[in-house]
Amino acid sequence: MKTPVQFRLNGEDVAAFAESGANLLDVLREVVGDLSVKGGCWQGSCGACTVLIDGAPRLSCLTLAESIAGRSIETAAGLRRGAELHPLQIAFMERFAAQCGYCTSGMLMAAKALLDRNPSPTREDVVEALGGNICRCTGYEPIIQAVLDAASGDRRRRA
Amino acid sequence: MAKHRGRGVATINYPIGMNLGGDPSQALVHSNPTGKFTVTLSSIDLGQGMKSVTRQICAETLGVPVEDVFVDTADSDTGPHCMGSFASRGTHRVGNAVMMAAREARAVMMEAAAEELEVDPADLETDGRGAIHVKGAPHRSIAVRDVAIAAQFRQGRTIAGRGIFLVPLSDVDAETGEMTPATCYAHACFIVEVEVDDETGDVAVLKMTSAYELGRALNPKLVEQQLVGGSWMGMSHALYETPEPYYPDTREGPRDFNEYLMPGPGDICPHDVAVLERPASDGPFGAKGLGEMCANPVLPAVANAIFNAVGVRVNELPITPEKVLRALKARGGAVPARAR
Amino acid sequence: MFELRKDIFADERDDNLKEIGQPTQRQDMLGHVTGTSTYYDDHRIAGLLHLKVLRSPHAHARIRSIDDAAAARAPGVKRIIRAADVPVNLNTLLSLIQFGKDDEPSLANDIVRYKGEPILGIVATSERAAIEALGLVRVSYDQLPAVFDVEEALKPGAPSVNATYPKNTFEYHGKYDHQKLRYGDVEAGFAQADVVLEERYQMSPIEHAPVETNGSIAVPDTNGRFVVYTSTQALFFSLDTAAKINAVPSNQLHFIGGTVGGGFGGKVDTMTEPLVILAARLTGAPVRYRFSRHEEMQFGAPRGAERIYVKDGVMRDGRIVARKVRAYFDSGAYTRLSSYAVVKCVAHIPGPYTIPNAHADVYCVFTNRTPATAMRGFGVTALDFALECQMDKLAVAIGMDPIEFRILNAYRDGDMKAHRREAKNCALIECAQVAAEKANWPLREQFRRMSSRIGGGADRTAAGVDRSRAPTPAAPARTAAAAPQRVAYERPAPPAPTPPPARGAPPPPPSPPAGSTHGAPRFSSVFGTRRR
């Protein structure tokens, strides 16, 4: 059985037929074709599949696709505006905060949720926000630094 | 009941490459008709930076800017053979192959430039910014782009090169173990400071200080990535990780990251790293490999720091709170060693 | 903090380079931060089928019967793959370089030897359909006694794990159940030692835990070829292994990979490619075989656990005079790469120290657990743990500072190593000095002045007693005889560091470093040449 689901993905309207019981991760990757979302465990333990649903960080592998009808989804593919990178993307590059890059999409989205909600996070806030995201390569420090950089860069730009 | 601090140290070396069956890798380098280069490999980038480090090696050897080189890997139809990305062999073995290929391509490029400038190739040098000029006479110069166009459309030359690096098989003596296991060795000394809670058995790593010697830091940022990430993994191995918590008993195996424990972003600590470079005579620009050895010294350094803090030795990994508590109980409580 | 100590060994380097040494951005970084790096699973393929395998619930059992009739009729199921379908159903990873015998089936046909061993595969229109069909397969087993402990596995009467190696040990040189290291005379060393310490160490198995699990996709191409997108760490290694198991010419396979979501050694074993290619051949359709996280954690090969016994003899003046190691590598049910880890471990003994008498016996042992494989630091990580814990204990036993103790015993240029090659290009002492300095760990003057370089070591006893590191008479004879086999790897690589003075066969016995160099110029690479 397939069910039609309509939602907004990175600002665009999307309609997809989802297998009943399918999770959002599979629908985004295999039906809609947004390959920026990664799966690392398919059971809610790695954070690689983190997307924003109406601004809140959610694990797409644990989200029933049918439940997102009418809601707004953000993924790493929508971070950049045209050719311009999001401050988080720039900060991740400058801090060399990715090695294999497989956790990066999820990290970026978890960080974006934090900065959208709290533009001046402390280190503890960043640690808390990234606590559900596994990175096997970097040792986390460059990622934490990148998020802090992006936040302070944003503050500087606004000032 | 108290928290105790201690410091521990370990020094290690690590062999680069494998000695089994011979250890070859190949590379191809070629220019397109406007002087931009492609390195073609079948080597794998697992995050360690294979594409990036071979790109820099190629650019340096050719004498062109790094932006003029891209690395294409890994396709078995186009990339020549590579043993694989393991045994800390990538930078060293593949790097050498790329260097050899780039040297061959460079020689053709210089001949083509010499023909255009009507000089001897030996009198030419690259400026690393995309031009080739006569030594001592920078105004007599030609852009690499124009050389490539001339080579392709007038001279009929291929600005291309092939490279292979092979470490032949070393026999292992059955009776004595005599062998040539590796071509060069990287080194490290690692000092770690821990705090042990004698009530919970919990061990927190407070600070890491290290010195790694790896021949040549081809790209210090990539080196830092490996050393910081690798030492995190070492700390994780020392204190957290196991798929068989009661080994050799096979009970209680974890199935996901909720059950398989690793330190998270809140469990890490500052790491003060120094890098030394003693070039290996056979390494690309002296480089060795660092991808594996970066984690190794952390395990014993943590164990030794725990002894320094509370006077117990845990000889079985990982050093879980349960093991620390059992050891403390057997010892009759914490006995801090002389402060370090 | 990250610091490049360019001042040390500066005289051995040409730092006149343009691109080398630059903190250039990674070629793949933009792709990573925009989510556009293409991993093996980032290909949209129409009509993709999915392969999942049935895994043994027992650590050791004989398969009495398999009933897959209901599974074959289940919705979405396209094909069942049985052991008999695998063209060459016995392989060993290192067979490509003729090391070891074929010992591992792709699908078990009569006996399962570890919990999680693949028995049969189901290809279906979705992963879920495949998994649901697996639940309909009925297998009956006769359980067999299993062994999980490496030393138990070596006892007479232990259950035999691996039919190819019935005695539960890999075979070295066609005659030994272990690899030996013999250098000097350890027993004489122990007799001479002031303190002898023997300890047992146990490494844990470790899961590589890359965030991307193992997987591959095989797509039938034109001309009868197959494009294989793969997470392998070794493209041709996996291609050749898959070609052998499928009995197809290697040029029928077109492997594409190179961008991998972490590996750490866990993506060398070619665990998915042979079967996914077979599935594509049998169905004529593209097929994906991707490990679940549970499969990756428990049935994907882990870092093997090693048990290591170390016995050391040390003098009160700080010299280690003998080191004896007995180690058991837990290979799990099949060889994979553990046979090689043993060799690498033997070569690493006795660690980065010059010890005149060294002795080791290292075993690759089969047990009824998931086959182990390479992981970051393969063959060495556990040994380093054992040896460096041991170094700490020895230092305590003789009342010496642990860093000074290591510096004293550190190998230096020109020393003879236990695998009978001369040490060169050493830098352990300098690393110890720099780390100690950074950590404000006080070292006495003579230890701050030592150097790895020839003539830079001063004498090697803390007490100032001349220290002979001569191996016992037996060793140099063999060393000398072996010298011509040494291969020079030096290549005309500009900028070559100053080559060390040409040395012939190591002098029997190696002359102790001259004590009179104390205070000579360039005495210490770290403290002697440091520009402040």
Ligand code: FES
């Ligand atoms: S894939 Fe969703 S948390 Fe791992």
Ligand code: FES
């Ligand atoms: S960069 Fe590899 S998992 Fe984070």
